[in-house]
Amino acid sequence: MRQIFRTILAGGVAIGMLGSAAVGQDAADQDQPDQEAPQQTPAPPTAAAALPPDGPRPTVALSPGPWRYETSAGTLDVKIIARQLDHPWAMAFLPDDSILITERPGRLRVIRNGRLDPVAIAGLPPINPTQIGGLYDIALDPDFASNRRIYLSYVKPDEQNHDQTTLAVMSAIYDGGMMLRDVKDVFVADAWYGARPWPQRCCGQGPGYGSWGGRILFGPDGKLYIGVGDRNYGEMVQQTDNDFGKILRINPDGSIPSDNPFVGRAGWNPQIWTLGHRNPLGLTLRPGTDEIWESEFGPRGGDELNIIEKGRNYGWITVTQGQHYNNQPAEGIRGVAGMTDPVIAFGPPSVNPGNPVWYYGTMFPQWRGDLFLPSFTEGLLRIRFDAAGQAEVQEKLIEDLGQRLRAVTMGKDGALYVITDETRGVVLRISAAR
Ligand SMILES: [Ca+2]
Secondary structure (H helix, E strand, O other), X not given: OOEOOOOOOOOOOXXXXXXXXXXXXXXXXXXXXXXXOOOOOOOOOOOOOOOOOOOOOOOOOXXXXXXXXXXXXXXXXXXXXXXXEOOEEEEEEOOOXXXXXXXXXXEEEXXXXXXXXOOOEEOOOOOOOOOOOOEEEEEEOOOHHHHOEEEEEEEEEOOOOOOOEXXXXXXXXXXXXXXXXXXXXXXXXXXXXXXXXXXXXXXXXXOOOOOOEEEEEEOOOOOEXXXXXXXXXXXXXXXXXXXXXXXXXXXXXXXXXXXXXXOOOOOOOOOXXXXXXXXXXEEXXXXXXXXXXXXXXXXXXXXXXXXXXXXXXXXXXXXXXXXXXXOOOOOEOOOOOOOOOOOEEEOOOOOOEOEOEEOOOOOOHHHOOOEEEEEOOOOEEEEEEOOOOOEEEEEEXXXXXXXXXXEEEEOOOOOEEEEEOOOOEEEEEEEEOO
């Protein structure tokens, strides 16, 4: 496994991925420049429909494994624990150790006793799986053990106009069986997009059927945080009355917390917690702190890792360390008054970050306190922060498998679980070799 990369500084210095073999392909569906005039958006299917794959091209075919790696934490075993998942996007461990998994085309699956149930859980509303849209993230209610409530983010179709979609979050009761109950939306983004004619946009931005965001997270305050992408319409992100390019904060029932930073301010959407994001695709808590960390797809060479702090502006579209797709330089790079710089900016090339996790398990004591960041192009990055907050990519795990890694989480046993966002996606378990 490759290791040791150029030291990078916290506070916004770009990480150079020395030794990377995965250069030359930005590989991100969200990162493609605008192809304009896409085909007619298909009608939204029901969740029960069997859908053909509708995502980006497949990457390297994955062998059945298992694999063994020598790493700084000793010998690792990597094995597939679930396969034949169609673009899995998120997973959530339940108290009984079963695992809920979303498939982006619109299915909710469950692994029980180590086995993927071949039948999807029923009860989802219509979901639009156009391009990179579909069923996204899962969050368990903080009181899940007693109320069995879950939250799912998804791309919601407009029944009247199939050109229009938006990000929404539903809540439902999941009792462990094969059916959701009491399914209802608690949030629907007001930033509908796609009515023709499309607006003129700058900077070579991607198509209007991308950049929904979609990560959701319960904060230590019991509030639900929702990452909404810029819908490839970055001109709207610095406007304060909409949902584009924002991290929103709501109560679990959908109401607006009175201590949100812009409540009562004229011209502001009161759901806003932070603004200035391009496409937030990772939200995670740092254990032992109240910090919410966010990963974000930037433009070419501008992927970011941010600490999300109340009321701050993270710069997009005027300030970014990446380069616009038409090669137009950003107005600002970093250190711009009123804007918060990323902790880390990646690239070029883009790493296309997924949902990270802070490691505090016991299986790999050498890695406690490190951040694991899945990427589409560089494998699973292990990033260490020293006492001064300086970050260094120490290792790239399973990079040689050539898979687009969408999310990583830690099991109760301290093993790492990774999902691959592929047409034939899998769940990988990374554990210490026995
Ligand atoms: Ca930024």
